[in-house]
Amino acid sequence: DQPQAPKQFHLGMFEIGKPLGKGKFGRVYLARERSSGFVCALKVLHKSELQQGKVEKQVRREIEIQSNLRHPNILRLFGHFHDSKRVFLILEFAGKGELYKHLRKEHRFPEWKAAQYIAQMAAALKYLHTKHVMHRDIKPENILVGIHGEIKISDFGWSVHAPNNRRQTMCGTLDYLPPEMLKPGSSDNFYNEKVDLWSLGVLTYEFLVGEAPFEDTPVMTQRRIARGDMTVPSFVSSEAKDLIHRLLVLDPEKRIPLEDVLRHPWVVKHCVTKG
Numbered sequence: 638d639q640p641q642a643p644k645q646f647h648l649g650m651f652e653i654g655k656p657l658g659k660g661k662f663g664r665v666y667l668a669r670e671r672s673s674g675f676v677c678a679l680k681v682l683h684k685s686e687l688q689q690g691k692v693e694k695q696v697r698r699e700i701e702i703q704s705n706l707r708h709p710n711i712l713r714l715f716g717h718f719h720d721s722k723r724v725f726l727i728l729e730f731a732g733k734g735e736l737y738k739h740l741r742k743e744h745r746f747p748e749w750k751a752a753q754y755i756a757q758m759a760a761a762l763k764y765l766h767t768k769h770v771m772h773r774d775i776k777p778e779n780i781l782v783g784i785h786g787e788i789k790i791s792d793f794g795w796s797v798h799a800p801n802n803r804r805q806t807m808c809g810t811l812d813y814l815p816p817e818m819l820k821p822g823s824s825d826n827f828y829n830e831k832v833d834l835w836s837l838g839v840l841t842y843e844f845l846v847g848e849a850p851f852e853d854t855p856v857m858t859q860r861r862i863a864r865g866d867m868t869v870p871s872f873v874s875s876e877a878k879d880l881i882h883r884l885l886v887l888d889p890e891k892r893i894p895l896e897d898v899l900r901h902p903w904v905v906k907h908c909v910t911k912g
């Protein structure tokens with residue numbers, strides 16, 4: 638079909654609906670593009686806040702990285718526009734909202750559901766890593782659920798091209814940080830996309846247990862991560878426990894590759910692989 642001409646968007650083109658959620662920076666609204674009737678999510682960011690947070694560059698990088706991504710388990714960013722005070726991200730609408738709300742409500746997911754989510758995450762991360770993009774902020778708050786129950790990785794505000802040594806200070810929860818990102822961003826320690834494998838391990842644990850493996854006070858969390866000090870409760874099956882231990886490995890190079898996550902007995906057992 639015809640390659641889509643890059644459209645110039647402006648706010649008047651959209652009917653704004655109910656608020657969908659509010660993030661650290663700005664709010665998200667359900668929106669409908671008037672001429673096509675296309676339903677999407679519109680994230681509104683205030684330029685003043687982005688300048689204060691010194692994150693304008695990150696938002697530009699997010700737009701650049703995400704506009705080239707096409708995968709069923711990655712939330713689409715269709716475009717962006719701005720007015721004098723605000724930047725608007727035109728996002729795919731995820732019909733079943735934020736995954737962390739489902740997790741909090743259900744406390745923890747049954748193994749079959751956790752395995753299907755982890756298989757979809759592994760497929761999305763495999764796609765990202767082939768493009769040498771690492772997300773770097775994999776956690777339940779950055780995962781949405783589509784209308785058919787499929788998950789969608791979202792918010793690429795921290796994504797970069799690998800390898801990279803972080804300069805921008807991280808904020809928010811430490812729970813998902815791999816040991817190699819806890820070290821100060823000095824020249825010698827570069828890290829790569831294997832940081833997402835560690836976070837996938839933390840996510841698997843949190844889906845099955847209902848809390849993160851190293852959850853503690855900030856100082857203790859950092860210490861426990863650096864030592865890989867966590868225990869998997871006995872109600873978790875031995876196959877799931879095996880996968881968690883193969884992902885939460887201190888040495889990034891020794892973490893199980895995504896291909897092997899997709900072939901892991903725990904994942905295969907619960908995933909009806911299409912013929």
Ligand SMILES: Nc1ncnc(NCCc2cnc(NC(=O)Nc3cccc(C(F)(F)F)c3)s2)c1Br
Binds near residue numbers: 692732733734
């Ligand atoms: N049901 C739903 N359906 C679709 N979307 C929903 N919510 C929006 C999810 C997002 C996707 N992408 C995002 N991107 C950013 O927020 N980027 C951003 C913003 C400020 C600063 C920064 C940074 F640069 F500081 F990192 C990065 S938020 C919901 Br609820």
